[in-house]
Amino acid sequence: MVSVVLGADHGGFVMKNELLSRLKERYEILDVGAYALDATDDYPDFACAVARAVASGKAERGILVCGSGVGASIVANKVPGIRACLCHDTYSAHQGVEHDDMNVLCLGARVIGLELACELTAAFLSARFSGDDQYRRRLNKVLAIERQERDWQKGRIKNPIQRARQQ
Numbered sequence: 001m002v003s004v005v006l007g008a009d010h011g012g013f014v015m016k017n018e019l020l021s022r023l024k025e026r027y028e029i030l031d032v033g034a035y036a037l038d039a040t041d042d043y044p045d046f047a048c049a050v051a052r053a054v055a056s057g058k059a060e061r062g063i064l065v066c067g068s069g070v071g072a073s074i075v076a077n078k079v080p081g082i083r084a085c086l087c088h089d090t091y092s093a094h095q096g097v098e099h100d101d102m103n104v105l106c107l108g109a110r111v112i113g114l115e116l117a118c119e120l121t122a123a124f125l126s127a128r129f130s131g132d133d134q135y136r137r138r139l140n141k142v143l144a145i146e147r148q149e150r151d152w153q154k155g156r157i158k159n160p161i162q163r164a165r166q167q
């Protein structure tokens, strides 16, 4: 199994390749592109590829780099099972895994430098979900919301917002 999947659009291309060359010493890496610098490429394509690799179990964790990290995190969170966050401080990069079971880290290559990106990546990849009762309870609530939204979209249940108001 691949342990880390990496992806970036043109905004994160250089940083993604730098991270790849450093991480490949320690992790089995899947690189889903971009494979060449193309100013016309679109972050949703790479963010979706990273998110699907994690959601399908092909990779344990994902790292996405775009210009700001914002677009990548918006897209990745559309994929069920993904908990992607833009983290530019090391506390959030590990605490997001420990408390929230974050499985995709998003970075903005136009916002932070390479050395900070490496520290964030190391903090993210070495962290583990705590599994303590309160974090598991909250994670289960997150997963329940995701299930309800899916069921609502498929017409299996009433609008979850109306349901919540009725409760």
Ligand code: RB5
Pocket (backbone or CB within 6 Å): 009, 010, 011, 012, 043, 066, 067, 068, 069, 070, 071, 072
């Ligand atoms: C690309 O120019 C840029 O918009 C993209 O990398 C990203 O920052 C989007 O959030």
